[in-house]
Every structure is written in structure tokens, then in C-alpha cells.
Amino acid sequence: MKYVLGIDLGTSSLKGILMTSDGNVVLTKSASYGIDNPKQGFSEQRPEIWTNALEKVLTELSKNVTDFGTALAGISFSGQMHSLVVLDENNLPVYPAILWNDVRTSAQCKEIMDKMGSRLLEITGNIALEGFTLPKILWLQENEPEVWTKVKKIMLPKDYLGLYLTGNVHTEYSDAAGTLLLDIEKHEWSKEIAKTFNVSMEILPELTESVGQIGVLTEEVKAKFGITTEVKVFAGGADNAAAALGVGLINEEVGLISMGTSGVVSSFEPKIADYKGKLHFFNHTVPGAYYSMGVTLAAGNSLNWYKETFGHGLDFAELLADVGSVAVGSDGLLFTPYIVGERTPHFDSKIRGAFLGISAVHEQSHFSRSVLEGITFSLRDSKDIMEATKAKKFKRLISVGGGAQNPDIMQMQADIFDSEMIRLTVEQGPGLGACMIAAFGCGFYENLEELTATFVHYQSETFTPIAENVAKYEKVYQIWKQAYQATAGISHQLVDLNDEA
Structure with a gap:
């Protein structure tokens, strides 16, 4: 039996769900972390706390599941949306991640709407709110210009875990849609929005589908957690999108x-x-x-x-x-x-x-x-x-x-x-959706209907009006x-x- 691993990167904890390829939960492990609030309205996390939490979860799984290192076939992610991660030329963070619940960017939201108006809604399907990523980019440009000059890549939290596991920089459409930089219909970064707000297209990560393979586990990661086979890693989804798939x-x-x-x-x-x-x-x-x-x-x-x-x-x-x-x-x-x-x-x-x-x-x-x-x-x-x-x-x-x-x-x-x-019979949250993405990406299922019928189960009792x-x-x-x-x-x-x- 092969395993798939769904990694859910939340705001206060990281959860790993290990499931068999036919939809049974083998083991779940989690690791908690805090939020930094250096000023009123600020909400930040250092990206390394996410990788530290991931290492703890992978260590626990490898210790408690005897064939973890030989049966694991695929990994995917779900993660908190909108939060801004900025990296230098060595793919190292140059500023704490500004989280989705940070509200420092009211002025930047007004600036975005003043410059883009209804055009923003036409391209992205959304209006500018403090939670989204683009206002955070503008805030960094305006308030931390020296930091901004060091930024060579921006990404979203779960994608930082993908970078850690594979060495590759990617994101996928469901998370990119929450940045206010994606043309959601064309499935590409909007050159119009990027140009309007002085965001170089070069710093935006490569895009793929949620089920797209972004790489395989590096040899360093495999050695650290006793994994001996090639493990495919898939892009995953924003937490709400993964949760939607998971139900x-x-x-x-x-x-x-x-x-x-x-x-x-x-x-x-x-x-x-x-x-x-x-x-x-x-x-x-x-x-x-x-x-x-x-x-x-x-x-x-x-x-x-x-x-x-x-x-x-x-x-x-x-x-x-x-x-x-x-x-x-x-x-x-x-x-x-x-x-x-x-x-x-x-x-x-x-x-x-x-x-x-x-x-x-x-x-x-x-x-x-x-x-x-x-x-x-x-x-x-x-x-x-x-x-x-x-x-x-x-x-x-x-x-x-x-x-x-x-x-x-x-x-x-x-x-x-x-x-x-x-x-649902059992609720597993966005992590279940991540497992389903990995199972589909590995080719265990021919279509989403078959995948869903295997992984998602409802109670027989219904409530009627x-x-x-x-x-x-x-x-x-x-x-x-x-x-x-x-x-x-x-x-x-x-x-x-x-x-x-």
C-alpha cells in the first residue's frame, strides 16, 4: 500500500495527515507556533517556524510509521492564504511573513482601488482588502525600501514548504488568486497590475495547477527523515480551496x-x-x-x-x-x-x-x-x-x-x-484536500469523481427543512x-x- 501526505500550514499550527492511497487515515501529527505582533495591527511569522514545524511532523511520522520511508509516494499542501513571503537571490527570507490577518495596509488598499478601480475586479475577481497580498507588497515598497531592493522572489506560505522539500519556487492558481496579481481567467500573472504597482514579473513564481508536480524530495530531505524512494511533490492549494475539495x-x-x-x-x-x-x-x-x-x-x-x-x-x-x-x-x-x-x-x-x-x-x-x-x-x-x-x-x-x-x-x-x-463522517479539514491532490497527482485515480467517492464520506442522517x-x-x-x-x-x-x- 502506498501513502500520501497532506500538509496543512495553518496560522497557529502545521498538521500532517498521512493516508493510504485508498483513503484511510494512517496517522496525524501536528506542531504549534505563535504569531508576532510587533505593532498594533501587525501580524507576522518568521518562515523558518513553518519549516521547523514541518521537520517535527515528518520526524514523528517517520518514528511512528514503520514503512513511512519506503511507502510514501506523494506529498501536497494546503495553507493559509494571502500572507506575503519575500526571498533574496538565495531564496532566503529577508523580512517576516506578513500574514493574512495583518491590517496595516488600509492606505495601500485605497491606493490600489484609486489606481485600478473596476479594472481590478475584472482581472482578479476581487476588490482590494487588507488581507490580500498586493497591499502588503505596496506597504513593503513604501515603508521598507531597503528590504524591497533585496527581494528577488515573492511566494505564499505553503509554497515556502514546497521550496524546502524540493528546492524549487512555484505557486498554483488557487493561492495566486488571493494575491490580487493573478488574471484568474487567463491563468497568468497580470502584467497590467504588476506594471501599475512596480512589481517586476521576474519576482513572481512560476504558476501551475494544484495537481501539478513541482518536484521530488531532495536527497538531503530524504536522508534526514529516512526516506529511500522517490517522492513526488505537488503544488497543493489555498486552505479554503483545499477544504472545498476535501468535502x-x-x-x-x-x-x-x-x-x-x-x-x-x-x-x-x-x-x-x-x-x-x-x-x-x-x-x-x-x-x-x-x-x-x-x-x-x-x-x-x-x-x-x-x-x-x-x-x-x-x-x-x-x-x-x-x-x-x-x-x-x-x-x-x-x-x-x-x-x-x-x-x-x-x-x-x-x-x-x-x-x-x-x-x-x-x-x-x-x-x-x-x-x-x-x-x-x-x-x-x-x-x-x-x-x-x-x-x-x-x-x-x-x-x-x-x-x-x-x-x-x-x-x-x-x-x-x-x-x-x-x-461528514469524519472532518479532516484542508489537509484532506491536500492528500487528495497528492493521490490524484500520483495517478492513483482517473477522475475527481472517483477520487472524491473514495476519500470523502457523509453521514447517512440528513436534516431537511x-x-x-x-x-x-x-x-x-x-x-x-x-x-x-x-x-x-x-x-x-x-x-x-x-x-x-
Whole structure:
């Protein structure tokens, strides 16, 4: 039996999933690391902490799997998007990686939109936001000019691991799409954007498909971890794209609902779709395809905040135990999950959350349910944009993350989305998608349908909409949608006042 290894480079840890070529998990190992915050709004990591974490994971795998060194056939990656890695002529980092959650680049985002306007959206499918890579490049040019003169290559975090394993510099379309430098339709770096912002085409890495082979393990790496056979290394995918593959998002009939710290709604797109900047739009790990993505900034984060602030020491099971007994709509109580601003569809960093309609009849169980409903309404904003633009309705939605573990939340999602909800037998996250890329790249499967059927499994239980609840939620949702406009002006004034203090 041959093995494939999926390496998921996250913001706080690196996870390695070793799987057999027929889709069974052999062993998972992980290594954690921190984030540096040298100034307010700055978020950085030194790239060497990623390779150190990778070495720890590979060491553990080689120690615990007796035939690791002889049966490993392929490796691929998933990784945090957008973060900027800059290298010198020796492929050594010349500045800490500026991460996706770094917010120092507001001025650069304005500059990009002022110079490119709607043309940026036409080429890249996205508008300029602080998380993307190009604003970070502009910040480095303007604030660290001596560093910028040393930059000979830029890359993304997971691709730095590919460099470590193979000695080659590459990236692939799903991650490149998050830089604001890729022409997503032509599948090439945009000369127009690069020229506008003085980015030499020479510093941009070679592009390939996610399943493209970028090399083989170097002899040095093989010797270090006791590997004796040739191991192919494949480009991999951005974390959200790899996660989409890992849940079976390979056709338009299904959508993905993910409730982690943030909330994500993803849809498979076989061709370019014009969402007019309301959603993110990126190249998929599936060759030639795309995916759209809406984001609720504080999904699980809202629930965590609520638990820590009002939970009185209860765990999540205790806190949510009674939500199923509360009426649909929480008896007139609404919650907007804008506690850290919002992304889709408002793109508003100053909006803040609110409880609306509080009355003397409301108990803690009402507040608990209203938080869950508010999060789900926010996710529905993205789903509705997708369905309206595509003029079709999802046949079913795959739910992952914390919400998928709770039957009450699953039924709530079915009712609010008016869609059949399914969940995975076992969640492995983006690392599973990376394993699938390696398995496909190695030639173990002839097509994606066969690959997905082998690696991705769903629970037999489904959650179907209850007609009475759907009708009630439709009325509540239409009221809930008014909350943004009703509270935005107040939120902005409060944020500005607080900033002055």
C-alpha cells in the first residue's frame, strides 16, 4: 500500500495527515507556533517556524510509521492564504511573513482601488482588502525600501514548504488568486497590475495547477527523515480551496457551510461568474474551475465571545442545551454577529454587533438561540447572493465545523437556508484536500469523481427543512436584514469616538 501526505500550514499550527492511497487515515501529527505582533495591527511569522514545524511532523511520522520511508509516494499542501513571503537571490527570507490577518495596509488598499478601480475586479475577481497580498507588497515598497531592493522572489506560505522539500519556487492558481496579481481567467500573472504597482514579473513564481508536480524530495530531505524512494511533490492549494475539495465540492449542486472562528459559504463555479465584488472569487484546486466564497467574520468567534461573556462557566453543551425548546425567531430577539466588523456582504470594519428586541420575557436560552440564528442569517446573506447570481438553488449543503456537531444547529441551518443539510463522517479539514491532490497527482485515480467517492464520506442522517419553520424564518430574516442599516451609523460613531479616546 502506498501513502500520501497532506500538509496543512495553518496560522497557529502545521498538521500532517498521512493516508493510504485508498483513503484511510494512517496517522496525524501536528506542531504549534505563535504569531508576532510587533505593532498594533501587525501580524507576522518568521518562515523558518513553518519549516521547523514541518521537520517535527515528518520526524514523528517517520518514528511512528514503520514503512513511512519506503511507502510514501506523494506529498501536497494546503495553507493559509494571502500572507506575503519575500526571498533574496538565495531564496532566503529577508523580512517576516506578513500574514493574512495583518491590517496595516488600509492606505495601500485605497491606493490600489484609486489606481485600478473596476479594472481590478475584472482581472482578479476581487476588490482590494487588507488581507490580500498586493497591499502588503505596496506597504513593503513604501515603508521598507531597503528590504524591497533585496527581494528577488515573492511566494505564499505553503509554497515556502514546497521550496524546502524540493528546492524549487512555484505557486498554483488557487493561492495566486488571493494575491490580487493573478488574471484568474487567463491563468497568468497580470502584467497590467504588476506594471501599475512596480512589481517586476521576474519576482513572481512560476504558476501551475494544484495537481501539478513541482518536484521530488531532495536527497538531503530524504536522508534526514529516512526516506529511500522517490517522492513526488505537488503544488497543493489555498486552505479554503483545499477544504472545498476535501468535502467534495466539485459540482454546482452542492454548497459548503463552514462555521469555524469565521464563517464561510463556498460554491463551486465551473466558469467565471460576476458577483460584482460582493463575494470573493478564486481559482479552485479542481483544474480549470473556480469557487466563490462569502465570509462572516465572527461566526464561531461570536459564539465563543457569548460563552465567555455570558456563559457563567458553562461549556458549550450546557450553554446550548435548551435552544431546541426556544421558538423559531427566539421570541422576537435578534443578534447581529458583527463583533469584529463584517465582510460579506457589507465589507464594513466599523460595524458592531447588537442584540435587538430584548424584552422581559427573554431568558438565557433565548439569547443562546438568537446568537446561533444571527450567525446563520449572516451566512445566508452569502448563500442568497450565490443563488441569485447563478439563478439556481443548491440541492443540498454540506455543513462543517462546530455547528455540524449539534443537531439543533443543523436543523436551524436547514430551516434558515431552506435546504437539505448533510455532514461528514469524519472532518479532516484542508489537509484532506491536500492528500487528495497528492493521490490524484500520483495517478492513483482517473477522475475527481472517483477520487472524491473514495476519500470523502457523509453521514447517512440528513436534516431537511420543516415547512412551518422555513416560513417563519423567512419573515424573521427579512427583519434581520434591516438591522445593518439601522445600526451602522450608530456603530461608526461609537467606533470613531472610541478611537479618539
